[in-house]
Amino acid sequence: MSQTIVQVENLNLTYKSLYAVQNVSFSAKSGEILAVIGQNGSGKTSTVECIEGLRKPDSGLIRVLGKDPWLHRSEVYKEMGVQLQEVEYPSKIRVEEQCRLFASFYERPADWNLLLTQMGLDDKRKHPIHKLSGGEKQRLSILLSLMGRPKLLILDELTTGLDPEVRQNMRISFENIRKSGVAIIMVSHYLDEVEALADKILYLEKGKQQFFGTQQGFREYVKDRVPQDEWEENFSLEKLYLMIAPKTTGLTMEGIL
Amino acid sequence: MRWFAVICKMEMRLFARDFFGFFFTLVFPVLMLLLFGGIFGNTPVYNGADVKMMDISVPAYSVMVIGVTGLMSLPLTLSGYKEKKIYKRFDATPVGKKSIMLAQVLVNLVMTLIGISNLLIVGKILYHIQIKGNFPSICVSILFSIAALFSMGFLFTAIGRDLKSTSLFCYLFYFIMLFLSGATMPDMLFPDTIKKISNLLPMTHAVDLMQGTFAGDSLSLHRMELFILGSVTVICTTVGAVLYRKKDWT
16 A cells, blocks of 8 residues: 655745746655656746755645655655755765765665665775766765665756666666655656656646646646647657647757858 | 764864865964964063063964864855755755754864864973963853854855855955954054054954963953953854845755
């Protein structure tokens, strides 16, 4: 019997009177992968940062394992791991020192020596983090998110900066993590990855929730909104998204060369 | 609380790896003492004076150590951590950002006390400095000076929008106070105009208090310095805390 890990109802968040997130509602259960998709600035990161207890919503209800993450952040983080966008580390700290530090925050930390090997960072354990490549830093960031053996894992642009082979391995790893009963919320622009992993999709546009449901449900949602003569049953998720997403203007390079 | 010990240990290691902080807290003040001790020896400040050069230099350089940790090392590290989103990363763990901020304060406090101890040891061995004050009064003067200068550093971090603007406050105030407070040269050598400016600086009062208590003055003789340093601590900590709460940490 799957347990509801995250419940969000009518979430609203404003920045200086501008709505970043408006009336967003969804839930995620144990062993489920929920992908949050949408254009840049659509409110994906703001939404997950509210669940992470890093931003205080203006209104709405958020429960992570039955607790309010803003009011009970410390308690919630005993069972929640997150990988944030664009985080750096103290200069001159080494990989294994950062791991040891984060391991000390949890009563029953994961075996980070094993994780270092699994993430392909075993030979980098003595390296200062600032000397790691972008992909290596990203893998370390994922490793740190797993340190507390979480029941909920939030991954914001999980595979950005990783090469295709590592991305493929990550997919397999997260498939295994999901099978162990962990709920995963992932923010991603890689829709092939979302298609391969996600059980449910939350699609946001300018802070507003356009769709929440299964991949099949998203397919039907798009089908209802595009001309029938343009429709094909075997469209990929990326194609479906491109059909429904607002067209980005101003990115043409015509006339430059 | 084992995790807090691990954070402090890690921050201590990082402090030791930072050349600037390590050198200017532990090495540079001792070099200053050796340099001026080599030039003047522990001779009277002027002919017929009771006060000897090294006896007043050790407490003055001790304030210099507090200035390095409180006005440079602490605010620059905290501001850098904010800019690199390290606080945000800590907030995304069970321990929160307050743990690393508190660890930074503790580490800088310990390094300050080590820096002051170095000066006392070198001063005692090489120049036979006389410390006439009693231990509790000296401890109170050190703690008031640390509280005032650390809280100023905390305020600089709270005011600065980023590392660059915090650095501007830190460098400006540190160097002005370093040269005009009597921490590097005795303020009795200053002309009247400079003395007036010097009296406006919290570090001047820290130097006066430290030099007085080291020379055997009772704390009641330095009520004004204690009041000024106490007020600086309360004002800077309160304003700093209010500004900190308003900051967007994400």
